[in-house]
Amino acid sequence: MADEDDIILSELDDEELVQQMHDDLYDGLKEEIEEAVNILIARGWTPYDVLTKALVAGMTVVGNDFRDGILFVPEVLLAANAMKGGMAILKPLLAETGAPRMGKMVIGTVKGDIHDIGKNLVAMMMEGAGFEVVDIGINNPVENYLEALDREGADILGMSALLTTTMPYMKVVIDTMKEKGIRDNYIVLVGGAPLNEEFGKAIGADAYCRDAAVTVEMAKAMVARKHNQMGA
Numbered sequence: 308m309a310d311e312d313d314i315i316l317s318e319l320d321d322e323e324l325v326q327q328m329h330d331d332l333y334d335g336l337k338e339e340i341e342e343a344v345n346i347l348i349a350r351g352w353t354p355y356d357v358l359t360k361a362l363v364a365g366m367t368v369v370g371n372d373f374r375d376g377i378l379f380v381p382e383v384l385l386a387a388n389a390m391k392g393g394m395a396i397l398k399p400l401l402a403e404t405g406a407p408r409m410g411k412m413v414i415g416t417v418k419g420d421i422h423d424i425g426k427n428l429v430a431m432m433m434e435g436a437g438f439e440v441v442d443i444g445i446n447n448p449v450e451n452y453l454e455a456l457d458r459e460g461a462d463i464l465g466m467s468a469l470l471t472t473t474m475p476y477m478k479v480v481i482d483t484m485k486e487k488g489i490r491d492n493y494i495v496l497v498g499g500a501p502l503n504e505e506f507g508k509a510i511g512a513d514a515y516c517r518d519a520a521v522t523v524e525m526a527k528a529m530v531a532r533k534h535n536q537m538g539a
């Protein structure tokens with residue numbers, strides 16, 4: 308332990324620092340993660356690279372050990388908290404692109420599901436790409452989505468689910484939109500680790516988005532297509 312206490316993050320080279328961040332994320336060390344994120348940014352890393360190579364990659368290790376019963380909920384919560392500390396630093400940097408407004412997205416995690424890291428990441432990347440994002444948080448029943456879409460005059464609905472037990476709720480939301488005759492007013496994008504393209508199609512979403520970067524690309528393409536259709 309004494310050795311670990313002696314580690315001075317700023318003295319590590321990039322590769323060692325990223326490895327140390329993976330370890331610190333695993334141990335839920337929020338302050339160390341925040342310090343390391345600031346160091347990488349100061350060294351000229353893009354916010355996107357810090358996000359994907361240091362934070363998301365580190366969280367994958369946590370996810371694997373959670374799956375394998377090596378880590379438990381309290382440890383994973385600490386890791387998630389550390390990750391959020393790092394993401395909070397990156398958020399304004401990712402949004403700083405000065406890109407023109409592309410459209411508005413309402414995003415939330417579905418009812419019964421409290422996972423929000425992936426959703427937050429998608430929201431950050433979308434903002435960075437010039438979209439306006441209204442994040443309605445976790446555990447959302449269908450009413451929350453419909454109310455937010457209407458209130459915000461949104462173009463895109465984004466839904467996140469991380470559990471096999473909660474992903475079917477996305478269909479409840481889409482079916483309710485169909486019943487109300489408003490489904491085609493919106494681009495519906497869905498994502499989350501247990502989903503796949505087939506599921507996205509089966510529930511009637513416009514697209515399944517594997518990760519935050521794909522979400523941005525998908526949203527851009529679909530908004531452009533919608534504008535073209537309206538112009539035709």
Ligand code: B1M
Nearest residue numbers: 370374421422423424425465467470471498499500518519
């Ligand atoms: Co949970 N959990 N968890 N968990 N958790 C998983 C999802 C699990 C796969 C772990 C495992 O067993 N390997 C497993 C689900 C198994 C299953 O359903 N098949 C699981 C379980 C079982 C549970 C509990 C039931 C555990 C329990 O209580 N016994 C419980 C459920 C609580 C609930 O929701 N009701 C639970 C609780 C928790 C914590 C609270 C401890 C914590 C969440 C903290 C938080 O989010 N604030 C937690 C965490 C952290 C995880 C893992 C380890 C990591 C998830 C994460 O943040 N990944 C996860 C394991 C895993 O996924 N490998 C796990 C990092 C994030 C960047 O990736 O969320 O996939 P991800 O997001 C990606 C893409 O999926 C996509 O883009 C993102 C960025 O690239 N994406 C979207 C996501 N949402 C999108 C929306 C879009 C587009 C793209 O909209 C357009």
